[in-house]
Amino acid sequence: MSPPAHTDVSAPSAETSQPASLATRRVIPLRRPGRWIATVVVLLVLAQLVDGMVANPFFQWDRFVYWFLDPVVLEGLLITLYVTAASAVLALVGGTVLALARLSRNPVLQSVSWTYIWLFRSVPLIVVLLFLYNFSALYRTLSLGIPFGPELVTFGVTALATETVIAILGLTLHESAYAAEIVRAGILSVDQGQHEAAAALGIPRYRQFRRIVLPQALRSVIPNYVNLLISLVKSTSLVFYVSLLDLFGTVQSLGSTYPGDIVPLLLVATVWYVILTSIISVVQYYVERRFSRGAVRTLPPTPFQRLRNGFAGVRR
Template sequence: MPPTAHTDVSTPDAPAAPVPDAAARRVIPLRHPGRWIATIVVLVLLAQVAHGLVTNQFYQWGRFAHYFFDPAVLDGLVITIYVTAASAVLALAGGTVLALARLSRSPVLQAVSWTYIWLFRSVPLIVVLLFLYNFSALYQTLSIGIPFGPAFITFGVTALATDTVIAILGLTLHESAYAAEIVRAGILSVDQGQHEAAAALGIPRYLQFRRIVLPQALRSVIPNYVNLLIGLVKSTSLVFYVSLLDLFGTVQSLGSTYPGDIVPLLLVATVWYVILTSVVSIVQYYVERRFARGALRTLPPTPLQRLRRGFTQLRARVAVPR
């Protein structure tokens, strides 16, 4: 039979929906009323604290400004920086030796290192400093020679044990125990496969440690050791008890001479300690960022880069038409 003609029975096209304008298509951000309330509460509290600091005459900000750059205070600050720097370097060196001794295969080295760490982590720092300060009462002279035999070199303890030497030695002995555990943890954090690969290549053990293990361990060691260093900055305030006039010792001495200025003097010491620890924290950030190369695909932005990015985003938001 002949083919029938095809008849289009489709319905006519429906009218297109109206396209919403830009204002209707704008995404409405999610509201966070709790965040805004918490922000307002914190700002109000900060404003009250600032108001109390400014208006309370008991703080004596004029006397604070007078003592902040006082020559005696600056001399004490220099002593604090010197003792901290010397103790930090020596403690890191001593802690590295103790960590390697504890990780060695010699049972004698392991036992001596463990005993040292256990002892100095158990004894308060002030006790160590006072013991060293009175060490000359126990031993007037020290000698180097054969045990139970002749002595080759003999020297007096009083001539060598100055206040500065006692402070640096006490801080070094105490902080080395903590630094040893930090270094040991950093070495153990390196994957065991790195050691096995280096040994399979026939690399000597000292080169394995210097070129392979140590660079990777520093990524873990540096943040923890900087925390120890910040604590060391504040621990130097105890050297006042061994007659060394550091920053805190100078403030204490001036406070005894001028009892009415004790509060501004304590504020001076507080601000200087905050400045010192802030500088250490800034150095820590950039050192960590440098050692993060190779471990991260993208390095974290610096505070200056974050500030520039924030200004760029703010400028872009302002430029967008509403």
């Protein structure tokens, strides 16, 4: 009788060797030739544009460097910043009042707010500025008193209506109409159940708005209002037509004095406007990230975090 066959238990079976071979395989990423071709084409076009701007003597980059930090240009830049900041704050306050009036149950407040928003969204900004600039020709003096009765206080328009006041007032009146719709949309974006729950708890209406509605509405208001703020920065270039020498007005005035430097002066204004809007966009990103806490599970990474993660991936 023959002995039983010896079985080698150390030899791997087919079932145990298959997972090991799958684990040792290298994952090959999906080939995307179209993406690489598009990237090369875009880089070539950008390189061509940069070469065309740097090599073209018509841009006069030496004069651009000369005018970029010129004290006269910086003075116009400060006026732009001042007019923008004052108009942005006043427009937000006025827009909030108009939005609350339109959401009010009072038909008079609703009608007045709707008419204001309709009117100033229909009239171009340049028309508003020119009308205010010539307002003293229509009314020499303004007075406060009883309608169709005696005047209590009277003051001259010309003494108050300086170029800076006209610019800020015109921008505020115009932008308040757009800010009102932004604030109203933000308030309406809050779920109705929040209002009902607050009312059921007996919370006063002003406290409901300040502690419940407003914090949630800001998540919708801030991104849209920052877009309006960026538009406001560029709209300040129109105050040149009311004799206020802001950044654009200063560049136009210098271009008339130095006609050979018109192109570099326009480039100076362009670069400064790009810098201002870029700073506002960066602030917008961090403010939105701040107010998104509690609304998303994980906060989006900041640009520095993305850059650090990119370097870490390249190092690995």
